Amino acid sequence: MMWQRILAMIFKEIRQMTRDPGTVGMMLAMPLVQLMIFGFAINNDPRRLPMAIEVNDTSVFARSIDAALRNTTYFRVTRIVGAPGEGERLLKRGDVQFVVTIPVDFGRDLVRGERPQLLVTADATDPAATGNALSAIDQAVAGALSHDLIGPLAARAQGPSPVDLVIHRSYNPEGITSHNTVPGLLAVVLSMTMVMLTALSVTREVEQGTMENLLATPLRPFEVMVGKIVPYLFIGVVQMAVILLAAHFVFHVPFAGSIGLTLASTLLFMVTSLALGFTLSTIAGSQLQAMQMSFFYMLPSILLSGFAFPYRGMPRWAQWGAEVLPTTHFIRLVRGIMLKGWTLGDALPHLAVLVLMLVVLGTVAVRRYQDTVA
Amino acid sequence: MSEAPPVDLPVIDVRGLTKRFGGRTVVDNVDLAVMRGRICGFLGPNGSGKTTTLRMICGLLIPDAGEGRVLGCDIRRERAAIKARVGYMTQKFGLFGDLTIAENLEFFARVHGLDRRAERVAEALERLGLATRSDQLAGKLSGGWKQRLALAACVLHEPEILLLDEPTAGVDPQARREFWDHIHDLAAGGMTVLVSTHYMDEAERCHEIAYIAYGRMLARGTIDEVIAASHLHALQGEGAGADRLAAEIEKRPGVAMAAPFGAAIHVCGPDMAALQAAVAPWADRIAWREARPSLEDVFIHLMRGAEDHSVVAA
Structure with missing residues (x-):
């Protein structure tokens, strides 16, 4: 008898559920949407982040750095700009996440062993989005240059890094x-x-x-x-x-x-x-x-x-x-x-x-x- | 805004009103005309299209077919003007339960852009007998008081037409009597009232009635006119066991319906001679006399005669 009463309730509930297809649809769609979002959409180690390279030097090294950064999975060089300040403008507007500035006479200073500065500016408003990428940049640059620093310049590839990598976390420097x-x-x-x-x-x-x-x-x-x-x-x-x-x-x-x-x-x-x-x-x-x-x-x-x-x-x-x-x-x-x-x-x-x-x-x-x- | 029509023209004048929901024709070719200051009872079984018709008259629904004027305004194109001059009391209590009585009235006074707001609200509260309870939440009122408050809210802007959708459903007889006295006062002041109801005693309080079933208008006129137009005749029988004969008598030819009335029996049919012949077998123990058919007889007869046309293929 008790089971009959419980069954009566169960049938009633199921009938009422089917009268409200929206709610049932929502209950079934919700896990799918969550699976899609959490399973596929969310990624805490974002890659292929847009980057601009502001080239103020036309030496072979600049081109190597360009190529090396393109080859990392973290960066996607979307813009090469020549005008000083152009990179920062793109960063501010949110068009790119990083700007690498290759200074004037970068190639000459590198050959002379003067450890020229390579400025990397990151849009650090979201520290999570930039952290991993920034730690990858150092290695990418060193790797790129080691291909070019051969023959008489091989000595430059030894010892401390041949360039002085300056990382600037814009907008949220302390992360x-x-x-x-x-x-x-x-x-x-x-x-x-x-x-x-x-x-x-x-x-x-x-x-x-x-x-x-x-x-x-x-x-x-x-x-x-x-x-x-x-x-x-x-x-x-x-x-x-x-x-x-x-x-x-x-x-x-x-x-x-x-x-x-x-x-x-x-x-x-x-x-x-x-x-x-x-x-x-x-x-x-x-x-x-x-x-x-x-x-x-x-x-x-x-x-x-x-x-x-x-x-x-x-x-x-x-x-x-x-x-x-x-x-x-x-x-x-x-x-x-x-x-x-x-x-x-x-x-x-x-x-x-x-x-x-x-x-x-x-x-x-x-x-x-x-x-x-x- | 259009001018009010002359006194001799109906203030509600609609023809051929038709409304379909899905494949269902809820209101089918309904004509209705009501003169100024009249109380028209709108009767019909549940789901016969009364509410839908009222909604088309007050501008809440646009008819699929048909046309008409309310206070001289077109029911399709001048709905805003109609809404300003008509009061409509919904079947379900539609005031704000979480506002006080006074706040509800004040809201409707503002919506209608009335002058002397505080004064009008105070007057309405006084008339209602709610002046001392004006700070009570409307949702906490009992059924009869809710109905009074709803009426007060929809006559606050002194509408020329009042549409009431089953206003007295679930209200006690005392409150109903007071309600109807109030309606008659309003009509005496020139307000035209169209009120839907299921109660026959309320129908008899109206100047005229309109009967609708399955979306179709089946009868219109004063009570005497409607009864006369039905061509029904009735007999009242009194005697031992008269009230138990209904089922048996109803099967006889010439009898439209038979119903017990207390200890008596009420029989009616379209032809008096046939009716008398039908009850003849019981003439020995039951005294039959001619009676006036009741409105209820007429309505049940009309409803049985009308087919349900409301379901049509979409």
Whole structure:
């Protein structure tokens, strides 16, 4: 008899589960997505990192170093530049992770045994992304030169390294992880609350039947949307203030860029996230589904956006996936402005992406959110 | 915004309203006209399309076919204007349970852009008899009070038309009586009321009724008109065991339906002579007299006569 009662419950639960295919799909998709992300996408020893070589010397040695660095699995020389300062500009914009500067008269000084300087500048905002690569660079350079230092120059290959390798960790010289994590946290915390809160608040109105009453009044969809979004913006502003103050006073994160640009970017990101939450709410049928969707959005936002793991360590497909997440672009923005001192010009491409996302999501949300029921 | 129509034109005037959900025609070619200041009862079995029709009238749904004007505004193109001048009380309590009574009213006053907000809210609270409990959360109210509050919220902006969707479901008789007194007061003040209900006694409190089943309008008019148009005749039988004869009598030719009424039996059919012939076998122990068919007789008769057209191939 007891078994009959338990069976009755089991059948009921299974039936109810099948009535909600979204939840079941989510439960089955979740492990697959996690397997993909953790199994394939995440890599804590990123290789093939983009590098620029600023060549101010045309000797055979410069070309050897170039070739040797290309041959390491850690670096992928994407740009060869000649103009002084050009390498640093690429580094700041985030186009490359490393710049190797071969100084004027590098070849001549090397032959003379004067141990010329070879400057390696790394974008160390994310210490995890650069550590292994930097330890590989020394050997690569020495190996490259030993091929050229033959015959009368063989003596140069003996003893101490023939070049003075100077490594400069830009933007985070001490390699402090929190300098990278805390600004990223701003993005993660904001997207979590903004997306989830709006998605839940709209579906709650539908679930509780208050939406029908709202729609029967002269309130227009756009007005409901703005009215719902503004209070959450205040919450977002408080969260932002807490994180930025903690970043400054507790974690001593450098603040190289303008505060105004940071605030403007954060506001833009908040509104974009709210629009996304609104869009989700027009798709979700219940608060439970809205919650699941928000969670499904948060997973890649934390793992793929560059917050928890280096973006450049991920395979191409994962990088494309990250590009469509607002969080990815906001993380670059806030790290760029705070740590690298981005100006409006540097920030513009990412701001433009966020504006585009806002326009698309806002349009979808308003179009899907009708002033009629059902 | 369109001008209000002259007094002699109906304030609700819709023709051929049709709404389909999936392959199901929920409302099928419904016409309805209600004059200013009238209370129109909207009756029909569960799932007959009453709520959908009300939603099309107040601009919450756009009909798939049909047209009409509410307060002179087109129900397709001028829905915003309609929403501003119509009050709609949903079947399910749709106010904010986590706001207080006063806060709920204040919200609707703001949404409608009313002047003298505090005054109007205070007046409404006074009328409701809730002035002393204005700080109570709306979600904590009992069913009858929730219904009163919902009504107060949807008449706050003094709408010209009030649409009520089964407003008295689950409310005790005392509260129902007060509710209907209130509705009549509002109608006397010029408000037009369209109210859906299942209760026959409530139908009889309306100036006129409209009966819808399977999405189709089956009868319209005053109660006398609807009963007359049904061409039904009824007999009331009293005597020993009269109430137990229903099943047997209903099988006789000429009898549309038979139902026990206390100790008596109520029989009706389309032809009086046939009806009398049908009950003749029991004439010895039961006294039959002619009776007026009830609204319930008419509605059940109409519903049985109507086929379920609502399911069509998609």
